Amino acid sequence: MTRTSAAAEVRGGPQPPAPLDPAAAISVRGLVKRYGDFTAVDGLDLDIRRGEIFALLGPNGAGKTTTVEICEGFRGRDAGEVRVLGVDPAQATRRWKAQLGIVLQSGAGDSQLTCRELLRAQASYYPDPRDPDEVLELVGLTEKAGARGRSLSGGQRRRLDVALGIVGRPALLFLDEPTTGFDPEARRQFWSLIRSLRDLGTTMLLTTHYLDEAEALADRVGVIARGRLVEVAVPSALGGRGAAPAMVTWTEDGVRRTEATPTPTAFVQQLAARFPGEVPDLAVARPTLEDVYLQMIGHEPGEGAQA
Numbered sequence: 001m002t003r004t005s006a007a008a009e010v011r012g013g014p015q016p017p018a019p020l021d022p023a024a025a026i027s028v029r030g031l032v033k034r035y036g037d038f039t040a041v042d043g044l045d046l047d048i049r050r051g052e053i054f055a056l057l058g059p060n061g062a063g064k065t066t067t068v069e070i071c072e073g074f075r076g077r078d079a080g081e082v083r084v085l086g087v088d089p090a091q092a093t094r095r096w097k098a099q100l101g102i103v104l105q106s107g108a109g110d111s112q113l114t115c116r117e118l119l120r121a122q123a124s125y126y127p128d129p130r131d132p133d134e135v136l137e138l139v140g141l142t143e144k145a146g147a148r149g150r151s152l153s154g155g156q157r158r159r160l161d162v163a164l165g166i167v168g169r170p171a172l173l174f175l176d177e178p179t180t181g182f183d184p185e186a187r188r189q190f191w192s193l194i195r196s197l198r199d200l201g202t203t204m205l206l207t208t209h210y211l212d213e214a215e216a217l218a219d220r221v222g223v224i225a226r227g228r229l230v231e232v233a234v235p236s237a238l239g240g241r242g243a244a245p246a247m248v249t250w251t252e253d254g255v256r257r258t259e260a261t262p263t264p265t266a267f268v269q270q271l272a273a274r275f276p277g278e279v280p281d282l283a284v285a286r287p288t289l290e291d292v293y294l295q296m297i298g299h300e301p302g303e304g305a306q307a
């Protein structure tokens with residue numbers, strides 16, 4: 001969990017920043033990016049471990065894309081230190097770039113070239129590419145190998161974007177809102193593709209507005225608000241979610257009842273003893289990721305207003 005400022009105050013003033021983590025796939029300290037007078041990224045610290053899927057969450061305008069583009073080497077920074085696969089993106093080399101895969105929000109899907117041609121062309125830029133036909137199979141586009149990009153459906157284009165992002169066999173894959181516009185079945189298929197890429201050892205940094213996606217895929221999530229990382233945690237623990245009381249609801253004497261309890265198992269056992277059979281309408285729930293996320297960003301006054 002990253003809540004350094006309060007802890008620093010308790011210890012009597014700001015602490016020196018932790019050093020960059022040399023073992024991390026991405027390590028960022030004190031990152032600042034300004035656009036004129038506006039500070040879009042405001043002293044952000046972040047570590048992404050090798051091999052993990054890390055989801056970056058945050059409202060519109062929070063600074064996610066800016067941060068990611070600095071890590072990709074597409075954007076400069078005003079202050080702070082950044083290492084991506086051990087290299088400062090501001091001093092990017094071709095060899096370093098060849099280890100990255102990037103799936104942007106707007107892809108190259110409306111090409112006149114066929115899917116296979118696009119992948120072969122992309123593969124030719126990399127020293128150790130994947131076989132384009134294997135990549136087509138991995139993303140479920142084998143049947144569309146000979147189709148032009150522009151003839152694909154929205155979901156198929158997104159798969160093609162991912163195929164183009166992974167054909168170079170990246171060690172680190174950036175995915176910017178990858179499933180926007182997918183139908184539910186396509187999203188599930190996409191999620192299993194992402195999991196299989198993780199099984200192949202790919203580190204992934206994902207930005208998404210779908211909290212169920214972050215929960216389903218991410219090993220850890222980070223929440224950005226107003227250009228700062230406000231918390232990092234596994235999805236089940238974000239915002240103290242794991243320790244939050246459970247809400248037990250049931251119907252008794254025709255009335256819907258609710259009890260907040262830290263020990264739902266014991267409570268339900270007591271409840272069950274009061275009823276001869278099933279407890280009517282019994283449900284046990286903990287705060288969802290969406291509940292805690294909205295609460296976290298709700299504490300940031302004016303958030304999203306400047307997007």
Ligand SMILES: Nc1ncnc2c1ncn2[C@@H]1O[C@H](COP(=O)(O)OP(=O)(O)OP(=O)(O)O)[C@@H](O)[C@H]1O
Binds near residue numbers: 059064307
């Ligand atoms: N080139 C630019 N010039 C001026 N301001 C910019 C520029 N790019 C981004 N910004 C501003 O910086 C802030 C952060 O933008 P950014 O795109 O990083 O947010 P985001 O978290 O990715 O948002 P979204 O979820 O909407 O994609 C926004 O207020 C945006 O208007």
